[in-house]
Amino acid sequence: xxxxxxxxxxxxxxxxxxxxxxxxxxxxxxxxxxxxxxxxxxxxxxxxxxxxxxxxxxxxxxxxxxxxxxxxxxxxxxxxxxxxxxxxxxxxxxxxxxxxxxxxxxxxxxxxxxxxxxxxxxxxxxxxxxxxxxxxxxxxxxxxxxxxxxxxxxxxxxxxxxxxxxxxxxxxxxxxxxxxxxxxxxxxxxxxxxxxxxxxxxxxxxxxxxxxxxxxxxxxxxxxxxxxxxxxxxxxxxxxxxxxxxxxxxxxxxxxxxxxxxxxxxxxxxxxxxxxxxxxxxxxxxxxxxxxxxxxxxxxxxxxxxxxxxxxxxxxxxxxxxxxxxxxxxxxxxxxxxxxxxxxxxxxxxxxxxxxxxxxxxxxxxxxxxxxxxxxxxxxxxxxxxxxxxxxxxxxxxxxxxxxxxxxxxxxxxxxxxxxxxxxxxxxxxxxxxxxxxxxxxxxxxxxxxxxxxxxxxxxxxxxxxxxxxxxxxxxxxxxxx
Numbered sequence: 001x002x003x004x005x006x007x008x009x010x011x012x013x014x015x016x017x018x019x020x021x022x023x024x025x026x027x028x029x030x031x032x033x034x035x036x037x038x039x040x041x042x043x044x045x046x047x048x049x050x051x052x053x054x055x056x057x058x059x060x061x062x063x064x065x066x067x068x069x070x071x072x073x074x075x076x077x078x079x080x081x082x083x084x085x086x087x088x089x090x091x092x093x094x095x096x097x098x099x100x101x102x103x104x105x106x107x108x109x110x111x112x113x114x115x116x117x118x119x120x121x122x123x124x125x126x127x128x129x130x131x132x133x134x135x136x137x138x139x140x141x142x143x144x145x146x147x148x149x150x151x152x153x154x155x156x157x158x159x160x161x162x163x164x165x166x167x168x169x170x171x172x173x174x175x176x177x178x179x180x181x182x183x184x185x186x187x188x189x190x191x192x193x194x195x196x197x198x199x200x201x202x203x204x205x206x207x208x209x210x211x212x213x214x215x216x217x218x219x220x221x222x223x224x225x226x227x228x229x230x231x232x233x234x235x236x237x238x239x240x241x242x243x244x245x246x247x248x249x250x251x252x253x254x255x256x257x258x259x260x261x262x263x264x265x266x267x268x269x270x271x272x273x274x275x276x277x278x279x280x281x282x283x284x285x286x287x288x289x290x291x292x293x294x295x296x297x298x299x300x301x302x303x304x305x306x307x308x309x310x311x312x313x314x315x316x317x318x319x320x321x322x323x324x325x326x327x328x329x330x331x332x333x334x335x336x337x338x339x340x341x342x343x344x345x346x347x348x349x350x351x352x353x354x355x356x357x358x359x360x361x362x363x364x365x366x367x368x369x370x371x372x373x374x375x376x377x378x379x380x381x382x383x384x385x386x387x388x389x390x391x392x393x394x395x396x397x398x399x400x401x402x403x404x405x406x407x408x409x410x411x412x413x414x415x416x417x418x419x420x421x422x423x424x425x426x427x428x429x430x431x432x433x434x435x436x437x438x439x440x441x442x443x444x445x446x447x448x449x450x451x452x453x454x455x456x457x458x459x460x461x462x463x464x465x466x467x468x469x470x471x472x473x474x475x476x477x478x479x480x481x482x
Contacts, residue, residue, distance in 0.1 A: 010440045015433025022428045023414075025421040026247045026343055028052040029071035031078045035059075039068035045353045051245035051345035051421035054079040058273035058338035059354060060280070060329070065273045074241030074249070074342050081270040084230060084239040085340040086252060087325045088318030089196075090272070091262025094218060095203040096137045096305025097279075097286030101221050103133075104286070108209055110134035114180075117205035121181045128185040136195075136202035137304035138294050142185035143198035149179060164248055164321055168255025168263050173213070176200055176257030192296040196261040199305070203260020214259050222285050226274050231267040233259055239266060242322020245345040246420035250322035262318055269338050272327060276336040280329040290314050311357055317348050326351035345421060371419040378414035379427050382407035383434035390441040396453035398461050400442050402468040407435045409472035416478075 028049035032039045042057050054071035056079050069079035077083075102108040108117070114136070115121070115129035123129035131141045180201055207214040215233040223231050230236075235252060242250050253263045278284035292301030292308040299310035308314045315328035324347045329336030337354040339347040386407040389399045411431050418428065452458050 008437065011433040011437035014436030015429045018429035018432030019426065022425045022432070023418060023420040024247050024425060025050050025245055026053040026243055029054065031070070031072055033069035033078050033080045035066040035068045038066045039070055042068060042070060042350070042354070045350055052341055052343055053243055054083070054240060054342045055347070055350075056081065056083055056085065056269035056338075056340040057350075057354070058269045058276070060273050060277050060336040060338070062281070062334040065270075065277065067269050067273065069269075073238075074243060075238065077238070079240070079342075082230060082268050083340075084236045084266045084268055085325065085342060086242060086318075086320045086323035087262060087265050087267045087272070087340070088253075088320040088323060089262040090267070090316055090318040090325050090327060091260060091265040092199050093289060093305035093316045093327070094222060094262075094265075095199055095206070095260040096289035096303065097284065098206055098218060098221055099133055099137050099202065099286070099304050100289040101286035102206060102210070104288070108133055108206060110137075114201070114205060117209055118177075118180060121177070123181050125182075125184045128180075128183050131185055131198075133202060133205070134304070136198045136205075137289070138302050139192045139194050139198065140294065141195060141198040142193060143183060143195045143201065145193075145195055145197065147176075147179055147183065147197045149182075164244065164250035166251050166253050166255065167321070168253050168258050171255035171257040171263075173204060173256045173259075176204060192294070192302055196258060196263075199261040200258045200263075204257075206260075214256075225285050226278055228267070228271040228274055231265070231271045233264045233266070235264075236266050240323075240342040242320065243343045244322060245343045246418060248416065250344075252322075253320050263320075267340075269340055272325075272338040272340070273336075276327055276329050276338060280331055280334070280336050309357075313352070313355055313357060315351070317346070317351075319344060319346065324348075328352065328355050330355055368419075368422065372422050375414055375418035375420070375423045376427055378410045378418065379423075379431035380434065382410035383431055383438045386442055387434065387438035390438060390445050394453060395445060396450045397446060398452050398465045400446060400449060402465050404439065404442060405469050405472035407438060409475045411435060412476045413478075 028046060038057060038059055042055065052071065054073050056069050058065060058067045067081040069081065069083065071079055073079050073083050099108065099110065103110050111132050111134060113129060114131045115123060117133065135141045203214050207217045210217050219232065242252065244250060255263050275284065279287045279290050289304035290306040291303050293303050294301060296302040296307060301308045306314050306316055312332055313328050313330055318325035322342065322344055324341045324344060326339045326347045328351050335355065337351050339351040341347045386403040389395050389403045411428065414428060452461055455461050
């Protein structure tokens with residue numbers, strides 16, 4: 001009975017410490033800059049500030065641009081009109097506008113096939129070679145969303161995404177151009193299938209036709225004419241720090257191969273307000289890219305990179321490991337918005353509300369549900385496994401050791417990568433408390449448990465335990481580094 005009391009006491013103490021020191025999601029700060037009325041409106045539209053940290057918002061009309069900053073930039077400063085954010089896939093409509101501008105002056109025809117844009121590439125798949133610039137710009141090429149050239153790259157990309165490092169590291173321009181020849185696209189008429197890789201290929205193909213690197217082509221044809229001097233692909237200084245909604249800081253994305261798809265792109269609310277205003281009134285180079293041209297399903301249409309909803313809202317969003325972005329405008333109403341955030345929580349609904357339309361329902365979020373399930377599992381499974389083994393009459397010390405290390409490693413991993421803006425941090429504290437309870441129960445069994453129970457292959461049990469300890473230690477180390 002005394003052991004049970006100690007176990008309960010340990011559970012309560014560890015749970016209390018877990019609550020005090022456990023994960024904490026970010027929350028929109030109280031600082032404000034710029035247009036006070038717009039800032040107050042934005043705050044009133046944020047139903048739940050959890051998962052945000054800083055927001056830069058621009059409201060564009062035919063006559064004026066209003067900009068407000070809310071919260072902090074993650075480096076100790078307040079968010080303002082000139083705070084630089086990663087903008088992610090906002091780079092895709094910029095590439096679409098390049099195509100429209102180059103088509104206007106005859107440099108490239110929208111029907112030009114990829115084999116003519118990249119004449120030095122030896123295409124293995126004739127369907128890929130036949131894809132046109134227009135198909136690439138409208139996500140109708142059939143090329144994959146991202147290009148994974150082998151299991152090592154796939155594992156590296158997955159671990160980088162999970163760990164908050166750059167998943168596009170190594171995917172530079174040379175890499176992209178070297179992989180185009182072996183890329184496969186299905187033949188025939190294509191529906192819209194969102195492709196980061198396809199847009200990246202298009203951007204670099206246009207750059208090769210123009211004879212300059214993609215960032216320079218974008219600067220010459222679009223950014224400089226609009227005076228967007230704070231937009232580009234060089235890592236700016238200073239810039240906002242990106243975070244997950246759960247509160248973990250993450251690295252910027254830098255892979256130049258995917259630059260035309262938005263990887264490595266930075267901008268400000270002021271610059272993007274200029275883009276929205278000029279695209280909305282048709283004065284921007286390549287503004288015709290925003291014209292809806294092809295069916296994208298469910299009443300939505302797509303131009304070159306830009307989507308248009310049935311209600312007339314033309315838009316694109318962007319998201320990286322630690323930033324989110326939304327651009328949208330309603331030409332008939334003469335209003336547009338820019339919303340930038342320095343966490344990975346989506347700002348789409350906020351942007352749509354500012355445009356006067358409710359956010360999309362979107363249906364059941366399968367990925368979100370999986371992330372929630374994984375977070376809860378990692379928080380509780382280790383403790384449950386150790387408690388189950390400690391209660392078995394025939395348990396031995398090797399089993400106790402194997403399960404004890406996972407009772408530490410799994411909560412540590414949950415702390416590092418859990419989706420704590422959706423899962424209450426109390427779940428982690430409960431898991432920590434259960435681990436404390438299970439540890440006391442395991443300690444009680446230790447003196448009477450044999451080192452290795454009855455087994456035909458004792459060496460296999462020792463090996464399995466060593467592997468468990470090594471893997472758990474590696475995960476804990478990784479989680480601490482994160």
